[in-house]
Amino acid sequence: MKRFRDSFEQISIATHLLKWTLYVIPISVTVGSLVALFLWLLEKVTYLHWQHQWLLFLLPLGGVLIYFLYKYLGKNSDAGNNLIMDEIHQPGGGVPARMAPLVLAATVITHLFGGSAGREGTAVQIGGSIANFFARTLHFSKEDVKMLLMTGIAAGFGAVFGTPITGAIFALEVLAVGRIKHDALMPCFIASLLADITSSAWGIHHTHYHILFSEVEKTYFSFIHFDFVLLIKVIVAGTLFGLVGFTFAEVSHTIKNYSNRWIKTKWLIPVIGGVIIIGFTYLLGTQDYLGLGVTNPRSGGVSIVSCFNEGGATRFSWLWKLLFTAITLGMGFKGGEVTPLFFIGAALGNAIAVVSGAPVDLMAGLGFIAVFAGATNTPIACTIMGAELFGTHNLLYYAVACFTAYYFSGHSGIYHAQRVAVSKV
Amino acid sequence: MKRFRDSFEQISIATHLLKWTLYVIPISVTVGSLVALFLWLLEKVTYLHWQHQWLLFLLPLGGVLIYFLYKYLGKNSDAGNNLIMDEIHQPGGGVPARMAPLVLAATVITHLFGGSAGREGTAVQIGGSIANFFARTLHFSKEDVKMLLMTGIAAGFGAVFGTPITGAIFALEVLAVGRIKHDALMPCFIASLLADITSSAWGIHHTHYHILFSEVEKTYFSFIHFDFVLLIKVIVAGTLFGLVGFTFAEVSHTIKNYSNRWIKTKWLIPVIGGVIIIGFTYLLGTQDYLGLGVTNPRSGGVSIVSCFNEGGATRFSWLWKLLFTAITLGMGFKGGEVTPLFFIGAALGNAIAVVSGAPVDLMAGLGFIAVFAGATNTPIACTIMGAELFGTHNLLYYAVACFTAYYFSGHSGIYHAQRVAVSKV
Numbered sequence: 001m002k003r004f005r006d007s008f009e010q011i012s013i014a015t016h017l018l019k020w021t022l023y024v025i026p027i028s029v030t031v032g033s034l035v036a037l038f039l040w041l042l043e044k045v046t047y048l049h050w051q052h053q054w055l056l057f058l059l060p061l062g063g064v065l066i067y068f069l070y071k072y073l074g075k076n077s078d079a080g081n082n083l084i085m086d087e088i089h090q091p092g093g094g095v096p097a098r099m100a101p102l103v104l105a106a107t108v109i110t111h112l113f114g115g116s117a118g119r120e121g122t123a124v125q126i127g128g129s130i131a132n133f134f135a136r137t138l139h140f141s142k143e144d145v146k147m148l149l150m151t152g153i154a155a156g157f158g159a160v161f162g163t164p165i166t167g168a169i170f171a172l173e174v175l176a177v178g179r180i181k182h183d184a185l186m187p188c189f190i191a192s193l194l195a196d197i198t199s200s201a202w203g204i205h206h207t208h209y210h211i212l213f214s215e216v217e218k219t220y221f222s223f224i225h226f227d228f229v230l231l232i233k234v235i236v237a238g239t240l241f242g243l244v245g246f247t248f249a250e251v252s253h254t255i256k257n258y259s260n261r262w263i264k265t266k267w268l269i270p271v272i273g274g275v276i277i278i279g280f281t282y283l284l285g286t287q288d289y290l291g292l293g294v295t296n297p298r299s300g301g302v303s304i305v306s307c308f309n310e311g312g313a314t315r316f317s318w319l320w321k322l323l324f325t326a327i328t329l330g331m332g333f334k335g336g337e338v339t340p341l342f343f344i345g346a347a348l349g350n351a352i353a354v355v356s357g358a359p360v361d362l363m364a365g366l367g368f369i370a371v372f373a374g375a376t377n378t379p380i381a382c383t384i385m386g387a388e389l390f391g392t393h394n395l396l397y398y399a400v401a402c403f404t405a406y407y408f409s410g411h412s413g414i415y416h417a418q419r420v421a422v423s424k425v
Numbered sequence: 426m427k428r429f430r431d432s433f434e435q436i437s438i439a440t441h442l443l444k445w446t447l448y449v450i451p452i453s454v455t456v457g458s459l460v461a462l463f464l465w466l467l468e469k470v471t472y473l474h475w476q477h478q479w480l481l482f483l484l485p486l487g488g489v490l491i492y493f494l495y496k497y498l499g500k501n502s503d504a505g506n507n508l509i510m511d512e513i514h515q516p517g518g519g520v521p522a523r524m525a526p527l528v529l530a531a532t533v534i535t536h537l538f539g540g541s542a543g544r545e546g547t548a549v550q551i552g553g554s555i556a557n558f559f560a561r562t563l564h565f566s567k568e569d570v571k572m573l574l575m576t577g578i579a580a581g582f583g584a585v586f587g588t589p590i591t592g593a594i595f596a597l598e599v600l601a602v603g604r605i606k607h608d609a610l611m612p613c614f615i616a617s618l619l620a621d622i623t624s625s626a627w628g629i630h631h632t633h634y635h636i637l638f639s640e641v642e643k644t645y646f647s648f649i650h651f652d653f654v655l656l657i658k659v660i661v662a663g664t665l666f667g668l669v670g671f672t673f674a675e676v677s678h679t680i681k682n683y684s685n686r687w688i689k690t691k692w693l694i695p696v697i698g699g700v701i702i703i704g705f706t707y708l709l710g711t712q713d714y715l716g717l718g719v720t721n722p723r724s725g726g727v728s729i730v731s732c733f734n735e736g737g738a739t740r741f742s743w744l745w746k747l748l749f750t751a752i753t754l755g756m757g758f759k760g761g762e763v764t765p766l767f768f769i770g771a772a773l774g775n776a777i778a779v780v781s782g783a784p785v786d787l788m789a790g791l792g793f794i795a796v797f798a799g800a801t802n803t804p805i806a807c808t809i810m811g812a813e814l815f816g817t818h819n820l821l822y823y824a825v826a827c828f829t830a831y832y833f834s835g836h837s838g839i840y841h842a843q844r845v846a847v848s849k850v
Contacts, residue, residue: 010835012850013835014833016849016850017832165808168824178606178608179605179606180604181603181604181847182604182804182831182849183847185828186828186829189824189828193821246435388817391817392812392816392817395590395809395813396589396590399589399590403610403614406610407438407611408435408438408439410438421606422606422607425437425438
């Protein structure tokens with residue numbers, strides 16, 4: 001009898017998977033295509049900004065435009081990623097379909113005029129909004145809507161960075177601090193993978209990062225084939241990555257709260273934010289901290305890619321990128337936090353490598369994934385991201401850096417809708 | 426004020442980590458050393474058995490010896506891994522210190538006489554038993570004992586396979602189906618890493634497996650740079666890996682239950698088990714399915730390593746290894762299930778590759794990790810294990826195979842103490 005029931009169990013699992021595969025296909029193809037469009041537009045406006053640097057002076061105006069876009073068309077879209085996470089925890093009014101076009105337009109505007117922002121927030125919001133649209137059209141149950149929203153997050157994340165496994169695990173891990181639940185494991189993975197395949201099919205290529213460092217067996221003690229000194233450097237670096245992830249989240253929240261409290265005329269917030277960005281740019285005499293920052297048109301300029309090389313970042317590049325991004329996103333512009341977090345981490349890793357004598361490319365790569373792991377409380381997803389982006393030669397150090405950063409970023413993170421499932425102490 | 430409290434938070438996290446690092450150091454060094462001793466002994470008795478194949482005829486006698494060892498000295502040690510998991514879920518009488526030497530001796534006896542068994546169960550029991558011994562000696566609280574037992578599992582697993590990250594994630598993922606809780610993330614990782622470093626320092630080397638397959642961009646459709654045909658083969662294979670993981674768990678439990686019900690004189694169970702193993706060996710005319718099976722002294726013989734090459738396994742090698750192991754472990758002999766699961770998976774992968782025309786080394790590697798993922802319900806740990814053992818070239822396929830196998834293995838697994846946290850449907 002038990003055996004009989006068991007064989008039914010496999011059949012109901014197969015049915016479940018088949019059902020979700022069918023649900024997820026239209027969503028992930030749509031999300032993958034929209035993310036491809038978004039990345040293509042982003043590349044165009046980034047080049048445009050590089051060619052016409054005076055566009056920076058229109059940043060305050062761009063901010064006003066975004067403000068009124070959201071005020072008159074946005075409904076509750078402004079809550080962004082947090083709205084999607086809230087809807088997963090506690091289904092309410094749903095994620096509006098308009099969120100997708102709005103956040104896409106607003107992010108493109110932000111980047112055109114040189115705001116310092118990322119991509120993943122936008123992609124995730126596109127994912128959540130499209131998933132919710134499908135769910136509403138087909139009258140899904142609340143439980144199924146939750147699952148679909150998770151697949152939307154996974155699809156957006158997987159497509160925007162070209163990391164399908166990370167996309168799936170991220171969607172499961174980001175919802176609550178300290179827990180991965182496998183309930184949506186396969187649907188999220190299918191969504192993330194199909195969205196990535198779709199955006200690749202549209203001709204999207206992702207930047208390749210290289211860590212050439214590969215451990216040589218050191219022999220401090222003849223019987224220990226392990227570089228303890230490097231391990232300790234990575235632990236210290238991981239602590240700093242966590243603290244900087246924490247700082248980024250705190251500074252962003254603080255800027256957002258105080259600018260909302262102090263500046264009563266709301267459309268003035270992005271104007272003032274834009275002016276501050278322009279001021280900092282001229283104070284520093286460089287445009288390096290504007291925009292996405294993955295590459296830099298100026299030879300010798302700081303970018304994520306340059307951070308992997310010696311001399312590719314100054315000692316405080318990470319701090320400047322942190323401030324530029326916190327001001328941009330905290331004062332009404334749109335975009336993700338993750339690519340700037342990659343920049344902050346890679347630049348900090350570069351600086352740590354210079355001070356500590358550790359390999360620059362390794363430390364930049366560790367900062368890239370670990371500051372993000374700390375700020376979003378997703379240590380396992382980020383360890384896997386290290387493997388997806390950089391290969392496994394240094395997998396052990398990815399885990400050490402991400403796990404340490406996770407602990408030292410504390411319980412708050414960049415998403416206030418993230419709940420605490422398991423305390424870190 | 427909030428900022429002030431937050432800065433205390435980081436300090437209490439640092440104190441927490443420091444405390445656990447200090448707790449974990451003696452445990453992981455002890456566990457790493459005992460595992461090194463165990464692996465060294467295992468190698469010796471495996472060679473001894475290869476040189477003196479008549480030792481197989483003493484297998485029934487070895488079984489009686491193990492039976493009386495556990496009967497007169499074992500207390501509740503016989504429950505093995507399940508006892509450790511039960512103590513983590515619901516602290517009770519604790520894990521007896523005698524479990525470590527007993528399981529070590531019993532596993533060595535099993536392998537000396539040619540029983541088909543593995544290593545991880547033994548290593549995990551050594552870990553849990555040592556951790557519990559420390560906890561009792563130092564009068565730890567119940568909460569801390571739970572954490573320590575988890576670090577014991579991680580230390581044993583990480584040391585026995587040389588996979589420190591997998592060891593940590595496995596300890597968190599195996600406790601309940603469908604969930605990873607990060608509460609012991611760092612303590613488990615430190616334990617796993619230090620135990621691995623310790624056993625390496627004792628001169629233990631782990632077998633290296635190689636997947637040379639690396640995807641070439643196929644162009645079925647000029648705009649999709651992705652091999653859909655291989656993906657579908659991997660999904661089908663993953664389903665079979667999951668079903669075979671399920672079958673292994675079911676057959677083992679059934680053999681154990683029925684032999685206990687039908688054979689009233691308990692010491693006769695291993696005698697009969699040993700005789701059946703001898704019978705099957707002569708029926709098949711090969712000793713390939715005895716012992717650990719990582720390598721094979723006979724040129725052309727089947728082993729885990731041979732499965733990575735074309736012609737390295739017959740079409741039903743996986744089935745024979747499954748039966749040999751289920752009989753060995755279900756009828757009173759000792760050892761782990763995991764290395765045989767690697768064998769079963771790699772052999773099945775080899776057979777699937779031959780039938781489907783997929784790359785043999787890739788399929789063998791996928792079976793290696795995915796049957797294990799299915800039978801123990803640990804898809805994320807096993808995906809990471811793929812990266813730790815084989816490198817990341819094919820990371821995507823590791824995830825596809827392990828996640829699919831996880832779903833199709835159903836809710837039961839080889840550990841009956843594992844709870845179901847999140848249903849698969």
